Amino acid sequence: MTANQGPSSPENGHLETTRIVAGQKPKRKFRRVEFIAGAVLVVLIGAGATVVSINNTNKTPAAPVPVKAATLKLGYFPNVTHAPAIVGLQEGLFAKSLDGTALTTQVFNAGPAAIEALSAGAIDAAYIGPNPAINSYVKSQGESVRIIAGATSGGAQLVVKPEITSPAQLKGKVLATPQLGGTQDVALRSWLVDQGFKTTPGGGGDVIINPTDNAQTLKLFQDGKLDGAWLPEPWASRLVLEAGAKVLVNEADLWDKGEFSTTILIVNKKFLAEHPQTVTSLLEGHVASVNWLNDNKTQAAEVINAGLTKTAGKPLAQNVIDRSLTELTFNVDPLAGTFPTLLDHGVKAGVTKEADISGIFDLGPINAVLKTAGKAAVSAAGLGSE
Template sequence: MRNLAGVIAVAVALAGLAACGGKSGSAAPSGPVTLRLGYFPNLTHATAVVGVKKNFFAERLGGKVKLDTKTFNAGPEAVEALFSGAVDATYIGPNPTVNAWQKSKGQAVRVVAGAASGGAAFVVKPGITTPEQLKGKKIASPQLGNTQDVALRYWLKQHGLNTTKEGGGDVAILPQANPDTVTAFGTGAIDGAWVPEPYASRLVKAGGKVLVDERDLWPGGRFVVTNLLVSTKFLKAHPDVVKNLIAGQVDANDFINANPAEAQQVVNAALGELSGKAPDPAQTADAWKTLTFLNDPIAPSLRDGAKHAEEVGLLQPVDLTGIYDLGPLNAVLKARGEQEVRA
């Protein structure tokens, strides 16, 4: 009996240890796991950048989880990686999120958190002051069907200007990588672009002016520009890992909001490593003012963004019921005494 009691005591102690991973209160996976995480080298993905560079993700994930990161230029590319299994989760914009949901018939992906709001603008040549002057012009977006591409096409349609997927119509839209857009604008190959930060600020520095700050188009100036999308397969297989990833994100956003100057330095250095050119600190400081880092996915803006994509012919009508799984996020927020969010 004494031996049996000793075995039980050891088992209980080991179980208690297994329940702790990363920081106190995090759950640990039962065996080695690799989490492949995607994000973009943009200021709108500062949550991911800070989470990686300041080790907030690694600390929460613990020693049994290997974090493998990949970067993408825009959402459709990241969705392809998610579908192919090249990544298990990715920070991504709302429109590619909805596309992924629709293509998989609501099976392959779930939104588990928001990350950022704002940080996108339509920058044009100084001589363009009205929508009518855009007729016949060439405008860039990051990629066909990405969040800024949809915002651009919808705004143009609202002002009586039509576009086509092939680059025809009243305004020619030329999807291209964000760094290429800055070069094209400088050479005069395009007349403007709807892009995320830091590229909007770079276009302004190159002689452009902001025609539309996207915040002005949304209630209260809030709209989801980045959320965290996870493979349903990975979420079901490793709910503890996803919860710990979210805990790391909450830590990262808390750090960003409490230490904006240091966060900007971290992000600038990281973007320099990823893109080969670090943003100008002054530009980053200006762009930072247009961004809000938060964990709320701002669900109504995802819904409305999907409607916008439908109206410009880039999305078939879609039922978004079930796209959110905010249980892990709300468990993390509740444990920290923070307000829970709704889908």
Template sequence: MKKTFTASAGLIWTFWLLLGFGSVFFIFFAANARSAFGPEKELRVGYFPNVTHAHALIAQNMALEGRGWFEERLPGVTITWHGFNAGPSAMEALFAKAVDCTYVGPNPVLNAYLRAKGGVAVVSGAVRGGAGLVVPADSALSEPTHFKGKRIATPQLGNTQDIACRYWLTQAGLKVTMAGGDVSLIPVPNPSILPLFVKGEVDAAWTVEPWVSRLELEGRGKLLYAEPAATSLTTVLSANAAWADREPDLARRFSQAHQELTEWIRQNPDEAQRRVADELTRQMRRTFPLELVKHAWPRLVFENAVNAEDFIFSLKAAQDAGFVRNVNMGLEKLVAWP
């Protein structure tokens, strides 16, 4: 029996032929695209769930919507985020090669740089201001000398706020040692400071936003002393120096993308605040009020500029606090713009 080649059969044949060519073309294009961007890479970035680490929070929030800030600017790179409570633990992870870069305060970076004789580099500024000393609203404490015999909570021994607190007290003539002295400094993770403050188990807390605002709004506290935003580094972007040397192009592009995000934050404060509140809500698994972020925001200065001179105050404070003793190297290599 003679077979008839119908029009419908021809269309089906044409469809499968085109599909086959299309599949070959797609595989060829995808392979060449991967070749153009290089093999897939992973960039591991540390941060804290604080308003002063807004860059990391906003970037993660955008990524959830499929429009990640860093992902769009770093094709072929997978960004993974690693949360920490305070600077010393973040620097330990950096030196252990558990992260490649981290947002962190200036003092842990400085201490790590001096103790390891390098090994870490600051690749951009991020935030200034947003930290200070909070006391109960009805407290009679009003100056450094009033804290003799008192207890002050700080986020972690040797972190930026801990050292700033020690420096502020020692400048008033009080003796503050690693354990004991005229004033007791109690290292407590930020989330645990508020209940201790409310219960009266500490007399004050030196911390950073959003915890400063939470102590004010939820703990009935008042800000006794605010670190001046114009002169106080709060957050910088640092990198493992060996990683930056091994991946100079990636380090440069990530730093550039971070600096572009700083400008976006400055130009879009309302959306930036909303995204910070949304991301903190997601990570803390409970509602983080937008009003709290708005309360903290005016105390922050988002700025990329940073240089070695910015660390001179941090160095003096760390020396006076006993965290740094013999400094036998300069700070000129600490800030290394990629």
């Protein structure tokens, strides 16, 4: 800097305003002033940053702006009890309602496996039995799933060897269910408790329960290695018509008016919060599918069979699918009033614990869809929003 230069500026890299004469060293006190001033400035900046940081932590984070999902990953089972999912896919009802959101699907044998996939983010929504949904809600303290609609009622039976004619004869016998903690597994275990039997998740107790893939259950029963199974449709009908089993318990007989949820529609809680528009679109397709099933009963077997052929490689025998459909009712009402009893069954079966399940239902979206269609709303029975 020359003697002709005036006060320095930030661009010059200094903060002091004292002129410096050419050839003369700056006095030490100015260096110290510059150093001290700089240090004070750093402290003030640091303090300011700290204040800003504290203020920011006290602010409530802005909620994410809901957007339409690019893809919806949907899970379901290759069962007649999941006909609303199958028909929605076969008839293009989901594709139409989702309009621009790509749909991918994954097939499961039973509910606990679907819940595991949902929790891991492998799927976003699923058709599933009620007990795995309840169990997930309880374990996650309400952070995992929301039930957004009903789908199917009925269609579950305990079928056994013909020589077994009473519950007392089940002691020491080997029975199967689709998966430990699944809806039929819970139903069987809780019913056995009512009959005075004890079971354990590990397969011990008075009656041995072996959770088994449904197709394998049929083969094992045919080979004489199982005494019976509590199964959803079409598997109960297949054991009766293809393997000579007899019905010992029709689950519908255990419920008031024979009404109990076999299949419901759930969604990941986070996905619902981030993509409510996509969830509503899914529900529009779901409602259309249930309506189709109820309005096209003569065509239902053919369409369901076509969907099952895609996943299983071959269709069901006509008598099997016909018998299955006589056991089922398709309705978007999840029968929320039965869920405290379903929770009790899970506790009795030893696969869940006592808990408050208030909040498990979010029926606002389905009721909005029903209102638009001129249909009556469905109830959460005090267990969530509607």
